[in-house]
Amino acid sequence: MVSFFSLQTLLLPSLFFFLSTISAASCPSTPSPPTPLPPDILTILPQLLSPQSQILLPSSPSFPFYSTRFSAEQGTPTFQAIILPRTESDISQIIKYSNSHNLPFLAISGQHGSWYPLENFNGIGISLRNLSTRISLDKDGRHATIGGGMNVYETVQYLWSKGKQTTTGICECVGVISPGLGGGHGLFQGQYGLVGDQWVEARVVLADGKVVRVSEKENKDLWWGLRGAGHNYGVVSEVKVKVYDTPKGKESWSWESFSFKGKKLEVLYEWVNKGLIGTQPAELVHWSMWSLDKNIDPENPVITFSLYYNGPASELKMYSENIHNLGPVAHKEGVVEYSKMSAVFGADINGGFCSKNQNPNVALRASDVISYEIPALRKAYDLLSSGLKSEPAFAYSVVMLEGYSVQGVQAVPAESAAYPHRAQRILQAPTIVWPRGTNETLDEEAQGLARKLWIAISGTTEKRSYVNYAWGDEGPQALYGYEPWRLQKLRALKKKYDPESRFGYFASVETKSKGHGDI
Ligand SMILES: Cc1cc2nc3c(=O)[nH]c(=O)nc-3n(C[C@H](O)[C@H](O)[C@H](O)COP(=O)(O)OP(=O)(O)OC[C@H]3O[C@@H](n4cnc5c(N)ncnc54)[C@H](O)[C@@H]3O)c2cc1C
Ligand SMILES: *[C@@H]1O[C@H](CO)[C@@H](O)[C@H](O)[C@H]1NC(C)=O
Ligand SMILES: *[C@@H]1O[C@H](CO)[C@@H](O)[C@H](O)[C@H]1NC(C)=O
Numbered sequence: 001m002v003s004f005f006s007l008q009t010l011l012l013p014s015l016f017f018f019l020s021t022i023s024a025a026s027c028p029s030t031p032s033p034p035t036p037l038p039p040d041i042l043t044i045l046p047q048l049l050s051p052q053s054q055i056l057l058p059s060s061p062s063f064p065f066y067s068t069r070f071s072a073e074q075g076t077p078t079f080q081a082i083i084l085p086r087t088e089s090d091i092s093q094i095i096k097y098s099n100s101h102n103l104p105f106l107a108i109s110g111q112h113g114s115w116y117p118l119e120n121f122n123g124i125g126i127s128l129r130n131l132s133t134r135i136s137l138d139k140d141g142r143h144a145t146i147g148g149g150m151n152v153y154e155t156v157q158y159l160w161s162k163g164k165q166t167t168t169g170i171c172e173c174v175g176v177i178s179p180g181l182g183g184g185h186g187l188f189q190g191q192y193g194l195v196g197d198q199w200v201e202a203r204v205v206l207a208d209g210k211v212v213r214v215s216e217k218e219n220k221d222l223w224w225g226l227r228g229a230g231h232n233y234g235v236v237s238e239v240k241v242k243v244y245d246t247p248k249g250k251e252s253w254s255w256e257s258f259s260f261k262g263k264k265l266e267v268l269y270e271w272v273n274k275g276l277i278g279t280q281p282a283e284l285v286h287w288s289m290w291s292l293d294k295n296i297d298p299e300n301p302v303i304t305f306s307l308y309y310n311g312p313a314s315e316l317k318m319y320s321e322n323i324h325n326l327g328p329v330a331h332k333e334g335v336v337e338y339s340k341m342s343a344v345f346g347a348d349i350n351g352g353f354c355s356k357n358q359n360p361n362v363a364l365r366a367s368d369v370i371s372y373e374i375p376a377l378r379k380a381y382d383l384l385s386s387g388l389k390s391e392p393a394f395a396y397s398v399v400m401l402e403g404y405s406v407q408g409v410q411a412v413p414a415e416s417a418a419y420p421h422r423a424q425r426i427l428q429a430p431t432i433v434w435p436r437g438t439n440e441t442l443d444e445e446a447q448g449l450a451r452k453l454w455i456a457i458s459g460t461t462e463k464r465s466y467v468n469y470a471w472g473d474e475g476p477q478a479l480y481g482y483e484p485w486r487l488q489k490l491r492a493l494k495k496k497y498d499p500e501s502r503f504g505y506f507a508s509v510e511t512k513s514k515g516h517g518d519i
Contacts, residue, residue, distance in 0.1 A: 034122035037080045038101045045083070048093040052086040054130070066127045070112040070353070071362035072436040074443070075472070077106055077121035077505070084130040088203060088211060088237040094126055095235070096209035099502070106505055107235045109149045109175030113506060114364045116472040121505045126235065133238050137162050142244075143200065148237045150176050152342070153349045160339040164243040167192045167408075171347035173354035177239055181230030182467035182507070183419040185427060187253070187308065187341065190282035190405025196227035196419060197412050198241040204234035207498040211237070225493045228418025229467070229480060231506040232490070233497045246338065254313040254335045255344060256320045257306040258328035261297050265381055267326055268305060269372040275322055276403070277371045277425060283310040284319060286403035290381060292388060292395055296329055300385045301399075310338075360396065361443070363432040363450035366469030367458040368424035372401075376459030380430065383456055387432075387449045393442060396433040399453065401426060418490060420481030421464050428457045429469050447471075467507045476511050 038044070045055060056063045058080070066082045069075075085091045098105045104123030128149030135146045135158045144164070146155060153172035159165055167188040169179045176195075179185070184195020192198060201215040204226070212234075214223045225233055260268055276286055285308040293302040305323065309316040313335055324331070334344070342348040352358075380399060388394055403426050414422045430453035432446045450471065462482060465474045480486055490509040494501070501510060 034078070034080075035101065035103050037103070037124075041081065045094070045097055048097060049083075049090045050086045052130075052132070053090045054084040056082045056084065065356065066108065066111070066129065067125065068111060068356045068359065069114075070359060071114050071364075072359040074361045074363060074447075075114055075116035075118045077118045077125070078123075079106075079125040080123065082108070082125040082127050084127050086130060086132050088131075088133075088205065091126060091128075091205045091235050091237055092209040092211055094124075095205060095207070095502075098124060099208070104505070105502070107148075107178075109178050110151050110173055112171070112174045113178070113468075114362060115470065115506050116363075118505055128235070128237075131237065135159075137164065137243070138240070142242065143240050144243045145238055145240050146176060148177055148235065148239075152176050156339055156342075159243055160246070163246055165246050165338060166198050166241055166243045167195050169195065170342055170345050171353050172342045172349040172351075177236055178231070179468055180239070181226065181228075181236070183228055183421070184468075185402065185404055185466070187285055187310070187338075187404070189409050190280075190285070190407050191310070192242070192244065193408035193412055194227075194419060196230075196417065197408065198243075199227065199239050200242060201240040202226060203237045203239075205237055206234045207500065207502040221493055222497060224416070225418050225490055228420065229490050229507070229509055230418075231467075232494055232503050232509050234503065249312075250310055252312075252335050252337055253308055253310050253341055253344075254316045254333070255306060255308045256316060256323075256331065256333040257304055258320075258323050258326075259293070259296055259330035260303040260305065260326070260328050262300045262303065262381055262385065264326060264328075265303060265378060266374055268303065268323075269374055269377055271322060271326060272403070273371050273374075276319070280403070280405050280425075282405050282407040284308070284316075284405055288399075288401040288403075290384060290399040290401075291397075299389075301381065301388065303381075308341075308344075359436070361434050361436055361438075361446065363447050363471065364469050365430050365450050365454040365471050366465040367428040367430075367454055368421045368464040368466055369426050369428060369459070369461060370424055372426065373459035373461070376457055380453050380457035383449070383453055384430070387453075391434075391442070391445060391449075393434045393438065394432055394446065394449070397449075398431050398433070399457070400429040400431060402429065403427075418480065418486070420479075420483075420486055421466065424464060427466055427469070430454055430457060470507065472507075475513050476509060477513060479507060480509060 067079050083094050106121055108125045108127040131147045131149045133147030137144050151173055152168045155176040167186045168176050169186050180195035204214050205211050212219050287306045289304045290301040296302045347353045406425050409422050432450040434446045463478045465478045467479045494509055
């Protein structure tokens with residue numbers, strides 16, 4: 001038997017050589033070893049923080065509650081500690097303390113971020129979930145102030161109880177503010193605009209711990225960058241947002257879902273291109289999910305095409321009757337109050353998307369387009385189909401095609417915020433799902449399939465990726481726009497507000513382009 005010692009002497013030099021070649025060839029800089037926690041963190045830091053703040057070490061029973069990610073093992077940051085500030089000034093103190101010890105930090109709110117390079121993060125998490133600022137309606141009844149760690153569920157339920165609503169994402173356990181840092185899609189965007197378009201003022205803790213107010217009037221340059229590339233510039237401790245009265249008679253959403261076999265792909269999406277794109281009312285959302293449903297098709301993914309309409313079912317029929325004519329094999333419909341819409345997507349607080357202990361691995365990607373490129377869809381469908389056949393572990397994978405209406409989004413001038421995809425009407429999102437605890441070969445296959453699907457479904461147009469669905473290898477133009485002035489402006493802001501790139505872990509604007517389309 002070969003002893004451990006002899007194996008080590010045999011293998012180490014060649015392994016070392018191998019590693020050094022890799023890093024010289026492909027990494028911009030050799031990764032430095034992680035900074036360990038300062039030994040006195042538990043004695044010094046609490047003195048700087050308010051009494052109700054908390055420092056959780058990995059040994060703490062509550063640690064997993066604040067560290068577990070939506071994707072169990074892919075793109076997961078390493079947290080040596082998670083700190084729960086209670087006040088904005090706590091956030092500021094934590095940042096100053098981290099800087100003085102050269103310790104990386106990362107803001108956490110809903111824990112759903114899926115940016116793969118977060119794998120490289122090793123430091124402390126600043127979870128905003130227990131900030132004392134929750135949500136309150138302003139006196140004018142037209143704005144609400146929302147704390148940086150609030151989630152969609154808390155926000156929607158509170159506003160609903162006051163007869164109000166605004167644009168938020170759909171999944172109830174996702175943060176309500178952090179999606180707005182990248183734009184933020186939701187059912188109301190046709191009527192009101194993106195999540196970030198609702199903001200009128202934010203309070204931001206900068207890289208040096210300084211707190212600033214940011215709005216159209218104060219720190220105007222940062223205001224522009226915050227709404228589209230905001231993860232780059234600071235920790236948002238609270239935001240003042242526009243809210244709207246729920247109009248009488250518009251409390252409910254009607255929906256219809258149709259299942260099609262794969263051979264109907266062309267007629268269905270040709271109809272969407274002709275019958276919906278461009279004329280879709282602000283109240284109407286179309287959404288597809290391609291997934292396995294062996295009851296309907298034992299072999300290939302089923303196309304579930306759904307319409308969601310903010311209004312009575314009789315009005316939705318004007319659109320849905322065309323789809324009945326295309327020959328679906330199954331149909332469902334319903335009407336629900338807005339505050340219960342997340343459950344229709346399986347994205348309610350008690351649903352699978354919000355589970356913290358059974359999460360699988362997920363590779364999510366984004367391809368934003370103006371209308372469907374049918375041959376690209378066909379190619380992607382066939383790839384998904386063959387991928388599912390060749391690897392049963394991928395059985396829960398899907399392609400989502402999200403067709404939110406865009407009137408409210410396009411009413412905002414494109415150059416007025418960093419969000420760069422206002423012309424795009426459809427968010428195509430291939431999503432490979434596989435069990436946790438598998439091996440690297442399967443992980444690589446899953447990531448490879450997600451990437452192939454993304455390339456296929458993007459078709460012939462310039463690749464664009466909604467930053468909050470992006471994987472991390474898309475390159476900066478795909479995330480932040482192809483107009484050269486956008487990245488120039490974002491990078492100038494970075495130099496000004498975060499010169500040492502302390503907020504460089506999530507979708508950094510400084511990532512260098514690899515070339516056209518960045519693939
Ligand atoms: C199941 C699911 C459903 C989704 N639904 C939608 C949807 O309907 N609409 C939509 O637009 N997107 C949606 N997304 C994408 C979502 O926008 C991103 O995953 C987003 O990053 C999640 O935010 P989080 O607070 O939950 O995640 P976190 O992982 O807590 O945060 C993500 C990153 O944001 C930064 N960050 C978090 N909080 C702050 C803060 N207060 N200040 C500054 N930076 C901060 C940090 O860099 C962090 O790494 C969904 C994602 C999933 C997985
Ligand atoms: C966070 O706040 C909740 C509710 O106020 C409290 O129950 C919980 O203990 C806090 N978490 C930690 C780790 O302090
Ligand atoms: C990795 O996992 C897959 C799927 O479970 C399996 O088919 C394959 O044999 C495994 N490979 C190794 C090297 O264990």
